[in-house]
Amino acid sequence: MPVSHLEMDATPHSSRAADVSCPRSSTGAKGEPIIVATELTREFRVRLDGDSFTERVRRFFKPDYRIVKALNRVSFSIWPGEAVGYIGLNGAGKSTTIKLLCGVLVPSYGKVTVMGLEPHRHRTENARRIGLMMGQRTQLLWDLPVKESFRLLGKIYDLDRNTYKNNLERLVEALDIGSLMDTPARMLSLGQKTRCDLALTFLHDPKIVYLDEPTIGLDVLARERIRDFIRGEKERGVTIFLASHDLDDLDIVTERVMLIHRGEILFDGPKAELQKLAGGPLGTLEDTVKRFYKEARLG
C-alpha cells in the first residue's frame, strides 16, 4: 500500500476496505457499498517540450513522454446515503476521481464499481443513475429560458410526466428558482446559475450525485442556501460526493471526509476526527494538507 493512512484506527475502513471481507463505513452506514474503488490508478502521458531550440525540433520528430500519476492506488468504499467530502488542493486528483467514477475516464490500473457496474464499460447505463455538477461549467442552454433546459433534460432522462412535474416542483421550491424559469441562462447571476444547475443535476432522481466545486465563487448566503439544499437531498437518501479545494465546503457534508494530495488519500474518516487530528479547528486547507502530508511521510 502507498503511504496513505497515517492513523488506521481513526479510519476504520478507508483504503483497506477492499482487503477486508466485510467492510464497514466510518460513519456507521450499513449494507453493501454503492461505490467501491480498489487500487484505483490513473496515469496521463505528458509530452515533453524541451529547453533548447534543437531539443524541441528533435522532439517534434521523436516525442518524449513523461508519465504522470494523477491518482495512485486509491481505495475507498462509499455507502448509500453517505455524504462524503473529497478535499484536496488544485491538481490533487479530485476531478480525475470524479471522471473515473462517471466512466468518462478508464482506469490505468485498479478497478471501480458504481452500483455493481464498471462505469466506463456501462457509461450510458451508469449515466441514468447519477448526477454530475461542475461548478465551473454550466449545463444550462445558454440562450434559452431556464425552463427549456429542464424540459430537455426531462426528455433525455425519459421521465414520465408526473415524475417530471413533481421533481421540478420540489426543486424549484427548495432552490427558490421559480422566478428565474423564464429568464435566458446567459442573463442569470452566478448564484442563480448555480442554483439552476443544481436543480438540473437532481431532476432525474439520481442515486449518486457528484459535485465538483459547486460553490466556487459564491458568497456566504448563497453557499448557505446550497448547503441546506444538499443536506435536504441527503435526507432523501441521495448519496453525495462533493469535491472541493475549499474547507468551508465541509459545512455542506456533515460526516465523512477524504483528504487527497498528489493522487493519494491522506485521510479518510469522520470530519470530527480530521479536526481532532489537525489539532482543533481546521486552519486553511494548505496548513491541514501540509500537516497530514508530513505526518504521513514520517509515519
Add this chain to the structure above:
Amino acid sequence: MKYLLYTRAEFLRGIRYRASFWAQMASGLIMTAIQWYLWTAVYRHTGSIAGVSLQEMLSYTLMGRVAAGFLAEPSNLRLAPRVRQGTIVHDLVKPADLHFQLLFQNLGSAAFRLVSTGLPLYVALSVMGILHLPDARTLIAFVISLLMGYVAVFSTSFVSGVLTFYTKSGVGVDHLYTVVELLAGMYVPLQFFPGWLRWVAENLPFKAIHYIPMAIWSGMTEPGEVVSAVLSQLLWTGLMVLLCRIVWKGAIKHLTVQGG
C-alpha cells in the same frame, strides 16, 4: 423521439435573435440576386451549356439558396473546443449520444433558416415566375433527397469536426471544405466540370450533399433516373453515417483511455 427536443431548442434559439433573423434574410436575398444576374448574363447568347438550359440552371442554383439551411456546413461540430473547455464531460454523462444530439440540433437551425430565409425567398421567386413547383412525384423525391443531403453534409462536417480533436485545430479542415463544396456541386452542377473532375465527383459521396437533390428539383435528372439517383444517395449517406459512428466511437475511446 427525445432527440427532437434538441431540434426544438435550436429552432427556439434561432428565433430569439431578431437582428440575426433580418441579417440572414437580407444576405439570402442579395446572394440570390447575384446568382440570378450571373446566370442570365452567362446564358445571354446561348440556349444551353453542357446540356443545361437557363431555366434548369436558375432552378438548380436558386433552389440551392432556398434550401441553404439544410445544405450549408454546420459550424458547431468541432470536438476540440468541447474537449478543451471540458464540456465534453457533460456530453458523455448523459443518456444521450452526442452524435445524434448534434444531428438533430442542427436540423433545428436548418428548419429556422428555412422559415426565416428559405420560404420567403421561395415565395418571391415563384411570384416572379423563376421557380416552378414540379410534379408531385418529383417533389416527394426532392424532399426525401434534401433530407438525405442534410444528413450527408452533417456527416461530412461531423467527421472533420471529430478530426479537429486529433489535429487540435480546425484550420486545415476549413480549407479542405471548399473542395468538398465544389465536389458537392454547390457552385455549379457536375456537368460543368471537365471530364476527369466530373468522374472524380461522380464517384465520391459529396454529390449526395447538393447535386443529387438539386438535379432532381431542376429536372436535370431524367424522370426515369430519379429513383436510382435517390437510391445511390441513400447508399452514400448510409455509409457516411456509418463512418460517423466509427469515428465517434474511436474518439470516445481515445478520450476515455488517453484522457483528452
